[in-house]
Amino acid sequence: MKPKIIVYKKVDQSVLEYLQNTCNVVYFEQLDSLNYPEFFQELKDAQGILGSGLQVNKDFLDRAPQLKIVCNASVGHDNLDLTELSKRGIMATNTPDVLNDTVADTIMGLILSTARRMPELDQLVKAGQWGSKNEEKWFGLDVHHKVLGIIGMGGIGSDIAKRAHFGFDMNILYHNRSRNNEAEQKYGATYCSLEDLLRQSDFVCLMTPLTPQTEKLIGKREFELMKKTAIFINGSRGKTVDEEALYHALKTGEIYAAGLDVFVEEPIKKDNPLLTLENVVTLPHIGSATYETRLKMAMLAAENLVVGLRGETPPNQIKSGVIA
Ligand SMILES: NC(=O)C1=CN([C@@H]2O[C@H](COP(=O)(O)OP(=O)(O)OC[C@H]3O[C@@H](n4cnc5c(N)ncnc54)[C@H](OP(=O)(O)O)[C@@H]3O)[C@@H](O)[C@H]2O)C=CC1
Numbered sequence: 001m002k003p004k005i006i007v008y009k010k011v012d013q014s015v016l017e018y019l020q021n022t023c024n025v026v027y028f029e030q031l032d033s034l035n036y037p038e039f040f041q042e043l044k045d046a047q048g049i050l051g052s053g054l055q056v057n058k059d060f061l062d063r064a065p066q067l068k069i070v071c072n073a074s075v076g077h078d079n080l081d082l083t084e085l086s087k088r089g090i091m092a093t094n095t096p097d098v099l100n101d102t103v104a105d106t107i108m109g110l111i112l113s114t115a116r117r118m119p120e121l122d123q124l125v126k127a128g129q130w131g132s133k134n135e136e137k138w139f140g141l142d143v144h145h146k147v148l149g150i151i152g153m154g155g156i157g158s159d160i161a162k163r164a165h166f167g168f169d170m171n172i173l174y175h176n177r178s179r180n181n182e183a184e185q186k187y188g189a190t191y192c193s194l195e196d197l198l199r200q201s202d203f204v205c206l207m208t209p210l211t212p213q214t215e216k217l218i219g220k221r222e223f224e225l226m227k228k229t230a231i232f233i234n235g236s237r238g239k240t241v242d243e244e245a246l247y248h249a250l251k252t253g254e255i256y257a258a259g260l261d262v263f264v265e266e267p268i269k270k271d272n273p274l275l276t277l278e279n280v281v282t283l284p285h286i287g288s289a290t291y292e293t294r295l296k297m298a299m300l301a302a303e304n305l306v307v308g309l310r311g312e313t314p315p316n317q318i319k320s321g322v323i324a
């Protein structure tokens with residue numbers, strides 16, 4: 001008999017067909033309060049789940065006694081309690097690398113749109129406020145030849161560095177817990193302490209995973225260390241930043257602007273004060289969201305699931321109990 005699995009996010013038909021070759025697939029295009037009861041009913045005898053974002057913790061796993069594998073269609077896996085999964089002998093997988101270029105493109109978009117204030121000026125033009133020829137108040141900041149500090153020079157960070165180095169002649173600083181020799185050699189990236197990076201960078205780009213060590217990694221003190229003309233970009237997870245401190249830094253001119261793809265609460269609440277600021281460019285967590293890349297991620301997650309349920313080691317197994 002084919003093992004029962006649940007896919008809990010919208011995926012391409014080709015991914016479903018691939019999974020259906022070896023699995024009995026229960027498909028939820030998306031989960032909401034209406035179909036949660038049905039989802040948890042199905043979970044009781046499911047051996048695998050595939051999707052992204054569900055908090056897979058002790059309570060969840062208590063409701064999934066047959067589970068053998070949890071496949072994130074994302075590279076981030078802060079939604080998974082790896083210790084609890086490991087205790088129960090349940091495999092966990094993610095989808096690294098296939099999204100690096102796409103996320104790096106998004107980050108470059110945030111860098112350019114914050115520095116050159118594109119969304120703000122777009123609104124102005126559409127509102128019929130392009131009164132005079134060219135106003136100094138529309139000026140922004142250069143990107144080329146500036147210093148880009150990348151906190152989290154991993155797969156995505158390296159692809160951001162590549163674009164910034166070859167495309168924009170930027171000087172790259174980075175901070176990790178360990179050195180990234182490849183980024184140093186290929187993109188001339190210079191390793192430095194977090195403090196030095198914050199002081200020297202024109203653009204500070206946060207690209208670490210969310211872990212206990214990176215939660216609120218950037219807060220009041222870190223914004224104080226940044227240049228007044230610094231632009232802060234967050235492509236990691238909302239909780240890596242103290243959002244109140246970020247609001248204060250933007251509101252008081254401690255930093256120039258921010259480009260944010262991720263937030264503490266997603267979807268962001270309408271009354272979040274960050275949304276009142278002109279010097280913030282927001283995106284709805286769409287770093288990897290192109291048709292091509294989302295298909296690759298879903299297919300990779302499906303391959304991990306099929307291999308894992310065959311009793312073999314999936315290509316992107318996350319080390320048990322290890323946080324990033
Ligand atoms: N906005 C979006 O749509 C997307 C967001 N993401 C987020 O980006 C994150 C990174 O993805 P990816 O590049 O593939 O991951 P990688 O594991 O390839 O890179 C992560 C980097 O962060 C560094 N890092 C980890 N912990 C710390 C720390 N405490 N202090 C400083 N550096 C640290 C690591 O280096 P070292 O181990 O040496 O410290 C590594 O270089 C994901 O976990 C996810 O949260 C990913 C995809 C899309």
Ligand SMILES: O=CC(=O)O
Nearest residue numbers: 073074075076288
């Ligand atoms: O946020 C997206 C991811 O892949 O992680």
